[in-house]
Amino acid sequence: MPEFLDVVRTRRTVRSYRTEPVTRQDLQELVDTAVLAPNGMNQQPWAFSVITSREVMAKVSAIVVGILRSPEVQGHMKERMREIVNAPGYEVFYGAPALIVIAADQSVPGAPVDCQLAAENLLLAAHAKGLGACYMGFLLFSAGVPEAQALLQIPEGYRMVAGAIVGHPDVRPEGPPQRSPARITWVE
Ligand SMILES: Cc1cc2nc3c(=O)[nH]c(=O)nc-3n(C[C@H](O)[C@H](O)[C@H](O)COP(=O)(O)O)c2cc1C
Numbered sequence: 001m002p003e004f005l006d007v008v009r010t011r012r013t014v015r016s017y018r019t020e021p022v023t024r025q026d027l028q029e030l031v032d033t034a035v036l037a038p039n040g041m042n043q044q045p046w047a048f049s050v051i052t053s054r055e056v057m058a059k060v061s062a063i064v065v066g067i068l069r070s071p072e073v074q075g076h077m078k079e080r081m082r083e084i085v086n087a088p089g090y091e092v093f094y095g096a097p098a099l100i101v102i103a104a105d106q107s108v109p110g111a112p113v114d115c116q117l118a119a120e121n122l123l124l125a126a127h128a129k130g131l132g133a134c135y136m137g138f139l140l141f142s143a144g145v146p147e148a149q150a151l152l153q154i155p156e157g158y159r160m161v162a163g164a165i166v167g168h169p170d171v172r173p174e175g176p177p178q179r180s181p182a183r184i185t186w187v188e
Helices: 004-010 024-034 054-068 079-086 111-128 138-142 146-151
Strands: 046-051 098-105 132-135 158-167
Touching: 004 111, 024 046, 024 098, 024 111, 046 054, 046 111, 054 138, 054 146, 098 111, 111 132, 111 158, 138 158
Parallel strands: none
Antiparallel strands: 046 098, 098 158, 132 158
16 A cells, blocks of 8 residues: 555546446445545435446436537537547547546535545545546536436435546556645645
8 A cells, every 4th residue: 555645646637437346345445435534523414325327327428428518518618628538439538447436425514525535535545555536526527417316316405515426547647646836825
């Protein structure tokens, strides 16, 4: 197991996967690590859907792509992004073999924040295990679509707020995350 800071420093978003499935044990371990995240009052206001069905993922991707190609959404999209989502054959999950969706308990005001912290744990854990992952922001466009909620089996009273695809990387981006120096105000 690599050292923690090395994991943080070398994690990258992976958008190209081999077809090999991720084992149920690995997926379980990712969720087990996700729930170790700090969360308000330890209420653990999350529910996870782990999807390995290609059929379900294809259907959900089609719903999301339909939304992304709608005039309302395209109107707010940057040109580069519009080119990507309008490309023939575009699908939001990049052929990954698994998708993990995190849904927030709607009765807990801070639940969406707790779920994002869990998502980051999951992304780092995937990298530490030699898997690749990509946060699925586009998926969240379908959070209010009943058909997507049903396909992903989001429990009653929960709303999906985060998600990540996971798989064995085919191509990993080179180098560490590209970041500008953070704007810091030192108040001493
Ligand atoms: C909130 C959020 C939403 C994202 N949504 C998507 C997405 O829908 N599709 C995608 O390919 N990448 C998505 N990403 C991944 C980012 O594009 C990626 O983290 C960023 O380009 C930096 O690259 P790195 O993770 O390799 O450092 C998302 C990341 C975050 C944090």
